[in-house]
Amino acid sequence: MRNAFANELTTLGGEDNRVVMLSGDIGNRLFDKFRAKHPDRFFNCGIAEQNMMGVAAGMAMSGLRPIAYTITPFVTTRCLEQIRTDVCYHEAPVTIVAVGAGLAYAGLGPTHHSCEDISFLRSIPNMTVVCPGDEWEVRAALRAAIADDRPCYIRMGKKGEPVVHDSIPADFAIGRALSLRKGRDVCLLSTGNMLPEVLEAADLLEKEGISASVASFHTVKPLDEVYLATAFADHPLIVTVEEHSVIGGFGAAVAEWLIDTGTRSGSLLRIGTPDRFYKLSGEQDFAREQLGLSAQQIAGRIVETRRQKEAS
């Protein structure tokens, strides 16, 4: 995802001279092409994320379209007040791009995990929260965020994730879910880099005779309420999947929508990380397995939930 981001950024920088790249001293060589083409619009702001976010706001308030980039917890939690006050309160068109969301940096430990950021950022007024499902969605999200002229948070994985789309999805728009598969029995709503795992879970369900719809819900705020209404009307079970705490994340946003709209059809299963710090060493796949986020575990929970519903 991060290479796609860097490449798309380089292209965008050539199309729009308002685009300025701010990095918190990461991305060694990642931005070489952008720097070579636009040396006056790349700044390493150092390991000083609070200032970087204020600088981004000041630039945006002066007509530029800055992108503030570093590892997820440091570009969100570390400078949450600057995001809230400098960026969102001023409605400054800053695009915040986070690398290594969720458990992408599992091996680096909880300091580098980010399973609370969706919760923090979606509660801030004026903030848009986008969690692309693959590298093509990353490219589309970056373009859309720059065009949107408003504060936007783009939450990426890291590198080498499976690719789902063949190209930039033509119908990508902030706030509109992408339908990837149509089924009858269950609708899987994936946000962020869980998408390949969710598609695999859908395959496993088909083998069990369970027909699954799958959507990439790349925008957590604003929610695609039209898609949600249809999904709940057409499926007995809706499942949200995210590499983020079940508290305050995408599933929580859907649950809030469900209550607020009084939707009675369909039921909701939220799959995410539990309310605890995950301290074991090991890489992302292992961590997902430990926390119940593998394709097999997702499919298993769905089968079990359906069984319980039928029994009750």
Place this chain on the structure above:
Amino acid sequence: MTNTKDHNLLDTVLLQRKAAQLRGRVVEMSHKARAAHLASCLSACDVLAAAYWHVLNVNPATPDAPERDRFILSKGHAAAALYAALAYRGFLPEEELDSFCQDGGRLAEHPPANLLPGVEAATGSLGHGLPIGVGMAMAGRIRGERFRVFALLSDGENNEGSVWEAAMLASAQRLGNLCVIVDYNKWQATARSNETLELAPLRDKWAAFGWDAREIDGHDIAALAVEMAAVGYEAARPVALIAHTIKGKGVSFMEDDNNWHYRAPTADEVAAAHEELGLV
């Protein structure tokens, strides 16, 4: 747009008169609104008068002109003094000052975002104004716009780590179009600033961070006007003016008395203050 080059004649008497008017008005505003932070406003009035009546290239008719100078009140708790300066300078109706802290008004106790002409940044949470100002100064350079950015910080605000993050980036980027003025009144909310966190030697600290740092009498309005007006675009270093001030300056019974960080004056005290300020 006013051009500072046309103001070679420094009218010190005018600037002093403006500062006294600002002081008189914020005393009234604090009384009427029962609002805190009066003493913090009073220590900053000479800087504001020098800025708005001599230094800043701004025009109330075109408050968003791209090449205007930016003044950021990073010490947002002195909002009353900023509002008075903006009103007397023509950005706001003067009578609107009577709505300070009143229900439904635009003049909240800290400056709001995207609501008042002439307010460049919403402040109130300390340590935010300078990073925003650094971003503005960098944007000016990227876009080839010849404006300057001034940020007025409180001494207590120097406690915030984000101030020093910004100070390091500004010097690394050689932002000669950026000027910090530290309103060094030696108090913060509840205690002497140097007994809270050690700021001294404050000039040396800013100098060590790569700034062209100078000490100045923050109530010598002519000196302030000259130093601030000299900030240009081509210098290799940002400028930090460590302005030695007195909290509550201009009203004898408020000077250097930190009770006036929170107290609001009575009607009698307003009258006494006005008399001292020569406004009666």
